[in-house]
Amino acid sequence: MKHVIPKTYKEALEHLSEGTYKVLAGGTDLMVKNRSWSETPARFKQDMLYIHNLDELRYVEDKGDHLAIGALTDYETLLRHEAVPKVLKDCLIEIAGPAIRKVGTLAGNIGNASPAADGVLLLYLLDAQLVIERKGARREALIDDVITGPGKTTLSNEEMIKEIRLPKSTFTKTQFLKVGGRKADAISKVAFAGAVRIEDGIVKDLRMAIGAVNVTVVRLREVEKLHTGETISAVQDSIVSIKNAYVPHIKPIDDQRSNRVYRKRVAFNMIEDFIMNMHIQD
Amino acid sequence: MAKVTFTLNGESITVDEPLNMRFLDILRMKLGLTGSKEGCGEGECGACAVLIDGQLVNSCLLPLGSVEGRNVMTIEGYRKTKRYKILEDAFIEEGAVQCGICTPGMVMASESLLNQNPKPSEKEIRIALAGNLCRCTGYEMIFKAVKRAAKEGEGLW
Ligand SMILES: Cc1cc2nc3c(=O)[nH]c(=O)nc-3n(C[C@H](O)[C@H](O)[C@H](O)COP(=O)(O)OP(=O)(O)OC[C@H]3O[C@@H](n4cnc5c(N)ncnc54)[C@H](O)[C@@H]3O)c2cc1C
Ligand code: FES
Ligand code: FES
Numbered sequence: 256m257k258h259v260i261p262k263t264y265k266e267a268l269e270h271l272s273e274g275t276y277k278v279l280a281g282g283t284d285l286m287v288k289n290r291s292w293s294e295t296p297a298r299f300k301q302d303m304l305y306i307h308n309l310d311e312l313r314y315v316e317d318k319g320d321h322l323a324i325g326a327l328t329d330y331e332t333l334l335r336h337e338a339v340p341k342v343l344k345d346c347l348i349e350i351a352g353p354a355i356r357k358v359g360t361l362a363g364n365i366g367n368a369s370p371a372a373d374g375v376l377l378l379y380l381l382d383a384q385l386v387i388e389r390k391g392a393r394r395e396a397l398i399d400d401v402i403t404g405p406g407k408t409t410l411s412n413e414e415m416i417k418e419i420r421l422p423k424s425t426f427t428k429t430q431f432l433k434v435g436g437r438k439a440d441a442i443s444k445v446a447f448a449g450a451v452r453i454e455d456g457i458v459k460d461l462r463m464a465i466g467a468v469n470v471t472v473v474r475l476r477e478v479e480k481l482h483t484g485e486t487i488s489a490v491q492d493s494i495v496s497i498k499n500a501y502v503p504h505i506k507p508i509d510d511q512r513s514n515r516v517y518r519k520r521v522a523f524n525m526i527e528d529f530i531m532n533m534h535i536q537d
Numbered sequence: 538m539a540k541v542t543f544t545l546n547g548e549s550i551t552v553d554e555p556l557n558m559r560f561l562d563i564l565r566m567k568l569g570l571t572g573s574k575e576g577c578g579e580g581e582c583g584a585c586a587v588l589i590d591g592q593l594v595n596s597c598l599l600p601l602g603s604v605e606g607r608n609v610m611t612i613e614g615y616r617k618t619k620r621y622k623i624l625e626d627a628f629i630e631e632g633a634v635q636c637g638i639c640t641p642g643m644v645m646a647s648e649s650l651l652n653q654n655p656k657p658s659e660k661e662i663r664i665a666l667a668g669n670l671c672r673c674t675g676y677e678m679i680f681k682a683v684k685r686a687a688k689e690g691e692g693l694w
Contacts, residue, residue: 258539258556260605279600286559286598287579294566296557297600305556305602331592352668353649354586354593358603 257302264309267415272390274412276304280327281358283351284367307358312417315339321384322421330356330374340421342429342450346377349433362416368402371443371467371512373433375402378419379464379472380448386418395420404470424460426450428536430529434521435512443467444513447525451533458483458490463529468507468522475500487534494530498523543604546614556602561585563601564611572612572641576670583669586642587611593649595668612641620648623690624682633682635673642669647683655694656687 259276261267270276277299279285291298306312312327315336322338330347333339334356350356350373364374365385378398385401387394387410401408410416433446446466452459461483465473478500482490490497507518542551545568552563564570564587576584578597585597588610615621624644627633634640643666650657650665657665662683671679687694 258602260539260541260556260602279602282600282603283580283598286600290578293575293578294562296555296562297559299557303557303602305600305605307603308605308607348664351580352583353646353665354583354595354668355580355598357589357592357594358599 260305268390271413276302278304278306280360280363283355283359324419326362326416330359343377345431346373368406368408376446376448376464376466376472379474381421384420387414388417389413402471427453445518445521449529468505473504541605544608558601560599561596570613583642586645593646620693624686627682627686631678631682633678639671651694
């Protein structure tokens, strides 16, 4: 098996084009997953590309209508950056401790594609666009269209995420709630992210994303759209039908972290809590 | 095997080892620097924490391939600094060390915090040490030690 540290991003794409490599960014998922005995090397199953030294992929740039985040930008850097939306920071501060956040990346969170991933949940909420490249080609895609299931994405062996784009938006209230075990390093049992913009009593923008309750993050844009343009009380009066619309999509599993009954109840409580309190500023 | 060059405790060093080796093992087994400990090997306890470019990173989850070109400081290098002396005194003074397994990681986490935020609040101290587990002290003494160090070492950070 080959192990390579590319000197430039261009060189990384060159290697990727061979189709046999996996990129390692922060390594906080890959090193745990491929952990071997102590004092022995990680047991990777394919050729590895160690891209941690590609500083050209570390940037946060305000592009006017969106924020551009280089794929290797770590969580600690995002937490300190003034242009990063508050709701994203509320989420990132709850991911692990500083030593994991200093190397962990959103791109790695996407690549890992865990239904319980917290960063990904926020990328759904914020309508993130991904800039995906391979040698000689580039595409852009909405996060929803890239993650297809647990550990599954539409990224090909030759592609990597170069940049994450967050369209600018203003909210009057946002919320991130995560139910886990130990605070500093719990994988979410259920996670919820909500955002709303209310102007003169009218709901102009309503978004809810729920994690760890299905194979991918649940975000029902059609339900959200149905209620945009309504008054606060009209939306809140519809709480039963809103919750009903989520029923077919909240299908959590039993695993070592929690069980489906608990997860389901918490998820619906979170939806209700957000809708009923969306007009109350924190 | 591949050659990786980085700065370790102020000196440039090149090692020729598999890139998928854990940096913790490079330190402990190849370089004889056993100050960084292995607690969990899964990123959860912080006993293996070192500073990369001045900030806290868990070396058990860091493959050698990620260290190319970086500036690494371990507890062995850090203990030669004035800041270390302040932290050492504060940890002793507050009784923040019992068995000591977590201590190198706690000290590195404290340095990483104070370096970025010389006057941390109680909450900021808790956030900064949240990735470091201690099975002996109950944490309160450690938080106090960091607070004491911030005060005693004013101007050093
Ligand atoms: C103690 C601990 C606590 C944790 N807590 C949380 C938590 O609370 N919430 C949470 O969501 N996660 C948590 N994680 C998981 C992990 O830290 C995150 O998923 C992190 O975002 C992974 O990023 P990385 O750069 O380290 O990924 P890596 O391990 O480097 O990569 C992960 C996957 O993404 C792929 N990848 C990486 N970069 C790219 C790219 N640019 N383009 C294409 N594919 C790419 C890799 O090939 C791999 O398949 C925790 C991990 C640990 C060890
Ligand atoms: S040994 Fe590295 S975090 Fe526990
Ligand atoms: S002093 Fe024993 S683990 Fe902290």
